[in-house]
Amino acid sequence: MLTRFHNNRADLPLWSYEIVGAEGKRLGVARHGYDRLPGNLGTLAAPYYRCDREKVINHTGGCVNDRAHRVFEMSDSGNPEFAEVTRHIKSALDPSINKYTSPPLRPGHDWSKPEYPPSKIWDGREQPKTIPGNWNVASSPPLHKRPEGTSSFNRNFFSNLEMNIDVGTANPMRWSKSPSTNYCKYYFRDQYGKDENNEGMPWAGRGPRSNKVECDEYPFASTYQGAAGSGRGTGHYSIRAVSGGHNDMHGRVLKAFYDKYHVATHHAFWVSVVP
Incomplete structure (x- = not known):
């Protein structure tokens, strides 16, 4: 001090x-x-x-x-206001099913080039992911908080970037870099409306945030274990298209947790999903 x-x-x-x-x-x-x-x-x-x-x-x-562990608890049934996000995190933390999360983890993919997302077409080479922060598994390492205002370091590995999609196939696409460009619009196309821009990228919706579809990520972008990893990207993370209202509410609750328990830069914490 x-x-x-x-x-x-x-x-x-x-x-x-x-x-x-x-x-x-x-x-x-x-x-x-x-x-x-x-x-x-x-x-x-x-x-x-x-x-x-x-x-x-x-x-x-x-x-x-410093001897007390800080755990961010979410209830699968008790927090209906952000249930979509809770279900996503629960899937991401489960190694028996997280190989089905997006983006798929396959051997040989270069994660340092996020402008080339791995194909969403299942080919059988998908691998389970090692995703940290699970309080309910004793061997799971914690998450560590990034400095305030640096979440974009992680988010820029799956959003606000140029995307070259399905390169080498019969139907390649290129989406220009913009704040609305993200992986979820590729991997979860069916969750978005029919309206598209001139490059074939769907719109997230119109009106208030609760009416829109947003791209949720875990580990949280506010941690050092997010999509960027040490700076060259990592496939050991998960994204999912969720309700903008659920994403907004979950973000507010997570910030309240940081605030109440003084989870500052480099501080460790875990998450726990309960019934």
Whole structure:
């Protein structure tokens, strides 16, 4: 934590590092300021808190217990206002069925060139995806929050880009780069209306957001595990065309979770889908 004493800036650790016994077992965390290892860990051991001054949604700065896991819970039946998004995430997290999610993961595809999406035509080479963040699976690694305002780093790997579709087939298409161009319009064409632009790309709908079809993604674009991966793309993610109203409401609830539990840059969290 960065603090100020008489106009002098200095680092002030709220807690010292872990106390580890001779056998390597974690015994606790001692309060900062002790000049010796505490003789009675039962009374002196304390939680480990991490503090920062980062702005998360509506609040700037905060302290969190770094030993406590933060889990974003969604109910398959209890949150009807964004049920389409919940069902999508549930499918993405299930390795027994997520090879059927879009875009399909196939060996040999170059994910660093998102302007060439893999064909939606099933050819039997589709592979299960390794998608993180599942609290209900002990071995599943967490998601990590990206800095505020950088979600486009992930979204640009499946939207707002030029798309060269079904290259090498009898019916190739090219969709120009625009804010409305995205993978969902290719993989989920039937979910959109009949109206198309002069390149054959369907429109998302007219009127309020609730009347439109939007492209949902998991892992969330607000995390380092999103579609961009480390920057060269990764096939281990999922998109699905969902109701704009459901997508909007889910986004609001996720932001509220970040805000309430101070999920700041690089902070870890999981998701859990319950009945």
